[in-house]
Amino acid sequence: xxxxxxxxxxxxxxxxxxxxxxxxxxxxxxxxxxxxxxxxxxxxxxxxxxxxxxxxxxxxxxxxxxxxxxxxxxxxxxxxxxxxxxxxxxxxxxxxxxxxxxxxxxxxxxxxxxxxxxxxxxxxxxxxxxxxxxxxxxxxxxxxxxxxxxxxxxxxxxxxxxxxxxxxxxxxxxxxxxxxxxxxxxxxxxxxxxxxxxxxxxxxxxxxxxxxxxxxxxxxxxxxxxxxxxxxxxxxxxxxxxxxxxxxxxxxxxxxxxxxxxxxxxxxxxxxxxxxxxxxxxxxxxxxxxxxxxxxxxxxxxxxxxxxxxxxxxxxxxxxxxxxxxxxxxxxxxxxxxxxxxxxxxxxxxxxxxxxxxxxxxxxxxxxxxxxxxxxxxxxxxxxxxxxxxxxxxxxxxxxxxxxxxxxxxxxxxxxxxxxxxxxxxxxxxxxxxxxxxxxxxxxxxxxxxxxxxxxxxxxxxxxxxxxxxxxxxxxxxxxxxxxxxxxxxxxxxxxxxxxxxxxxxxxxxxxxxxxxxxxxxxxxxxxxxxxxxxxxxxxxxxxxxxxxxxxxxxxxxxxxxxxxxxxxxxxxxxxxxxxxxxxxxxxxxxxxxxxxxxxxxxxxxxxxxxxxxxxxxxxxxxxxxxxxxxxxxxxxxxxxxxxxxxxxxxxxxxxxxxxxxxxxxxxxxxxxxxxxxxxxxxxxxxxxxxxxxxxxxxxxxxxxxxxxxxxxxxxxxxxxxxxxxxxxxxxxxxxxxxxxxxxxxxxxxxxxxxxxxxxxxxxxxxxxxxxxxxxxxxxxxxxxxxxxxxxxxxxxxxxxxxxxxxxxxxxxxxxxxxxxxxxxxxxxxxx
Numbered sequence: 001x002x003x004x005x006x007x008x009x010x011x012x013x014x015x016x017x018x019x020x021x022x023x024x025x026x027x028x029x030x031x032x033x034x035x036x037x038x039x040x041x042x043x044x045x046x047x048x049x050x051x052x053x054x055x056x057x058x059x060x061x062x063x064x065x066x067x068x069x070x071x072x073x074x075x076x077x078x079x080x081x082x083x084x085x086x087x088x089x090x091x092x093x094x095x096x097x098x099x100x101x102x103x104x105x106x107x108x109x110x111x112x113x114x115x116x117x118x119x120x121x122x123x124x125x126x127x128x129x130x131x132x133x134x135x136x137x138x139x140x141x142x143x144x145x146x147x148x149x150x151x152x153x154x155x156x157x158x159x160x161x162x163x164x165x166x167x168x169x170x171x172x173x174x175x176x177x178x179x180x181x182x183x184x185x186x187x188x189x190x191x192x193x194x195x196x197x198x199x200x201x202x203x204x205x206x207x208x209x210x211x212x213x214x215x216x217x218x219x220x221x222x223x224x225x226x227x228x229x230x231x232x233x234x235x236x237x238x239x240x241x242x243x244x245x246x247x248x249x250x251x252x253x254x255x256x257x258x259x260x261x262x263x264x265x266x267x268x269x270x271x272x273x274x275x276x277x278x279x280x281x282x283x284x285x286x287x288x289x290x291x292x293x294x295x296x297x298x299x300x301x302x303x304x305x306x307x308x309x310x311x312x313x314x315x316x317x318x319x320x321x322x323x324x325x326x327x328x329x330x331x332x333x334x335x336x337x338x339x340x341x342x343x344x345x346x347x348x349x350x351x352x353x354x355x356x357x358x359x360x361x362x363x364x365x366x367x368x369x370x371x372x373x374x375x376x377x378x379x380x381x382x383x384x385x386x387x388x389x390x391x392x393x394x395x396x397x398x399x400x401x402x403x404x405x406x407x408x409x410x411x412x413x414x415x416x417x418x419x420x421x422x423x424x425x426x427x428x429x430x431x432x433x434x435x436x437x438x439x440x441x442x443x444x445x446x447x448x449x450x451x452x453x454x455x456x457x458x459x460x461x462x463x464x465x466x467x468x469x470x471x472x473x474x475x476x477x478x479x480x481x482x483x484x485x486x487x488x489x490x491x492x493x494x495x496x497x498x499x500x501x502x503x504x505x506x507x508x509x510x511x512x513x514x515x516x517x518x519x520x521x522x523x524x525x526x527x528x529x530x531x532x533x534x535x536x537x538x539x540x541x542x543x544x545x546x547x548x549x550x551x552x553x554x555x556x557x558x559x560x561x562x563x564x565x566x567x568x569x570x571x572x573x574x575x576x577x578x579x580x581x582x583x584x585x586x587x588x589x590x591x592x593x594x595x596x597x598x599x600x601x602x603x604x605x606x607x608x609x610x611x612x613x614x615x616x617x618x619x620x621x622x623x624x625x626x627x628x629x630x631x632x633x634x635x636x637x638x639x640x641x642x643x644x645x646x647x648x649x650x651x652x653x654x655x656x657x658x659x660x661x662x663x664x665x666x667x668x669x670x671x672x673x674x675x676x677x678x679x680x681x682x683x684x685x686x687x688x689x690x691x692x693x694x695x696x697x698x699x700x701x702x703x704x705x706x707x708x709x710x711x712x713x714x715x716x717x718x719x720x721x722x723x724x725x726x727x728x729x730x731x732x733x734x735x736x737x738x739x740x741x742x743x744x745x746x747x748x749x750x751x752x753x754x755x756x757x758x759x760x761x762x763x764x765x766x767x768x769x770x771x772x773x774x775x776x777x778x779x780x781x782x783x784x785x786x787x788x789x790x791x792x793x794x795x796x797x798x799x800x801x802x803x804x805x806x807x808x809x810x811x812x813x814x815x816x817x818x819x820x821x822x823x824x825x826x827x828x829x830x831x832x
Contacts, residue, residue: 008079070151147171153302174781177288180341181285183283194258200253202226205224207220207223280297304339311335333346377555378416378531398588400585400586411442422578425564425571427754432563440534444482450530453520454536455517487513526552527552531557569787593729594727596728599733611650619677621700621719625637625686625704655682658684660685670682675693695722710760729747
């Protein structure tokens with residue numbers, strides 16, 4: 001081993017043991033440079049290594065401890081070939097340590113293996129530190145290598161990163177900043193304004209560290225100046241900064257300008273020396289989510305070394321023609337710019353490319369699911385127009401044009417020979433149940449079976465009454481294919497003897513229509529010829545539940561319904577695998593529900609309206625956000641409010657109480673009594689949000705209305721106005737200050753559920769609409785499900801590609817196929 005290499009190695013080991021205090025050599029490691037240069041020249045050390053060591057020794061003094069650790073680790077990698085050899089390798093043949101993942105090439109040269117940041121980085125006005133070379137590890141190759149291949153990341157740091165979900169180099173590339181601090185604009189000190197985030201360049205005038213709190217801690221104060229003024233900088237308990245920033249040192253400082261005793265100061269700003277490349281200042285600086293034992297600066301350096309080398313080497317899976325047509329950045333440039341942007345424009349373009357990727361892969365998934373389902377064969381069901389018209393004429397209502405349009409869609413689906421996979425969305429009271437009942441009649445007419453699943457017992461019972469009334473009004477009526485005994489209700493509370501009778505009837509085919517909750521998917525139930533599934537409020541069911549019910553038949557037709565209006569952006573993505581029908585017209589005679597927002601002090605006005613409606617024979621709901629009093633004493637609870645209202649406000653009226661802690665049979669009994677008119681007022685929690693049909697109810701009073709989302713409030717409002725009488729919805733927030741709540745204002749402005757759904761999506765995100773759908777939707781890191789323009793663009797390109805190569809089997813689409821497989825976690829079952 002050359003003597004100069006041996007000495008350097010020993011000094012670096014000592015420096016590491018001392019905690020990188022730059023005292024392994026008296027006066028600092030840079031004092032070792034002149035002697036090392038002479039010895040390396042005499043011992044014929046190759047110029048590439050010699051120049052790298054010289055730069056390392058020169059820069060070391062100006063680095064903080066974290067950067068010093070990374071620098072030493074990097075140099076150690078360069079020295080490794082010498083440590084097991086007694087003679088230096090020849091200058092022209094010695095290979096540099098190979099970065100992890102690079103394919104082994106016997107003739108690789110140093111210049112081929114040392115990444116060139118200036119070549120990898122997209123051109124821009126900022127420069128950044130050169131990334132350290134990765135540790136050598138021949139047994140592990142590629143972007144999926146563990147993070148321990150990076151210099152400075154041992155098992156302890158790797159564990160800390162694992163807490164952030166970071167396990168591989170690929171994870172790091174796709175660990176996006178949560179925000180950015182824009183320090184790209186330089187300002188002179190006389191132009192600084194309080195509260196702004198800026199970058200300044202100045203010369204250190206003085207630096208000091210003084211003890212505080214009895215000497216337990218220290219406060220570092222540094223005064224910098226430029227030709228226009230002075231600025232005071234302070235740091236807490238970082239005494240090494242005072243040693244680094246000697247008077248006369250020129251530095252770049254980025255932070256927030258604050259006021260202290262009338263003077264401009266920056267507290268704990270980021271800083272770097274003026275003559276070194278800038279990663280934390282003087283640019284748009286990424287800010288990442290952190291966990292314990294990880295600092296922002298350290299993680300930013302780790303991200304930089306990974307992005308700088310690997311972003312250019314990760315394969316772009318999007319076909320070139322799509323990138324060109326959609327005007328997208330290359331994947332390499334997008335990954336570089338999303339982490340370390342050169343400008344706000346390139347950052348926007350990078351985010352757009354990465355968001356496009358997510359929506360594009362999502363669209364391919366839903367298109368494949370739709371194709372997979374529709375490629376199967378389904379039983380054909382057709383009926384004559386005269387038969388259907390006779391059925392419609394016997395309905396208690398005249399169908400709207402929207403209902404007739406959706407019915408045509410269903411008839412077409414049932415006649416194609418492929419399984420129907422259709423979603424009906426319609427506002428509360430728009431008439432979805434009648435359409436579903438007619439679809440049921442078409443299938444049961446042919447002797448096949450229909451299963452209708454609802455999320456709650458109350459809703460299942462309501463459907464049982466509705467379907468029985470619509471399909472089996474009279475067992476003796478000529479031409480009526482469905483008799484009352486052909487329709488059965490199967491819920492958890494169904495008596496065991498009746499359950500056994502229903503199970504038997506489904507197996508032998510004598511029962512044509514069964515309505516129930518998720519009890520329908522239990523093992524004992526087997527169908528003779530299940531051909532249609534109707535699922536109400538489908539977002540309340542999990543993927544596994546829907547898939548289990550589907551297995552009860554042989555490619556049965558599927559009709560799902562929701563009273564939660566779905567914004568167009570979600571209809572194109574989350575529900576893109578379903579054919580969509582919209583009932584956007586209310587039945588004749590339905591009056592818009594008057595909605596008013598009242599201040600808490602106006603509560604007596606609401607009580608007076610309830611008394612007035614009850615006096616005419618009507619009923620009312622009063623909704624409370626809590627079951628019982630808890631930590632939030634300002635929120636009204638159903639139990640206490642029921643007692644207060646009964647004794648103090650409505651002593652002459654009968655009040656019922658309904659909440660989630662009651663047993664199911666107790667809930668059912670309360671609802672039956674309220675529906676039968678035994679209670680004038682029902683005090684309830686949000687348990688009545690879905691499935692309660694009481695046409696006689698005309699007032700909905702919601703206490704603590706600001707605690708509910710728009711979708712919930714709209715569902716509450718839908719519980720009234722189901723008869724022909726004028727109905728009212730009164731919203732009372734918890735405090736006067738919440739009277740301007742955006743959701744409450746929106747409720748008062750419109751009864752249109754689709755408009756409210758769009759606003760709810762903007763305000764609260766897609767969580768309320770997704771339910772328990774496929775996990776791919778929750779993996780979106782960059783895309784927004786509210787960006788309709790991007791969604792339509794991605795869907796257009798996905799459809800074009802899918803039509804030409806649905807299996808992604810073409811050679812040029814293999815990278816896309818791998819990305820698709822990684823995006824969609826396998827084993828999740830159906831999407832819809």
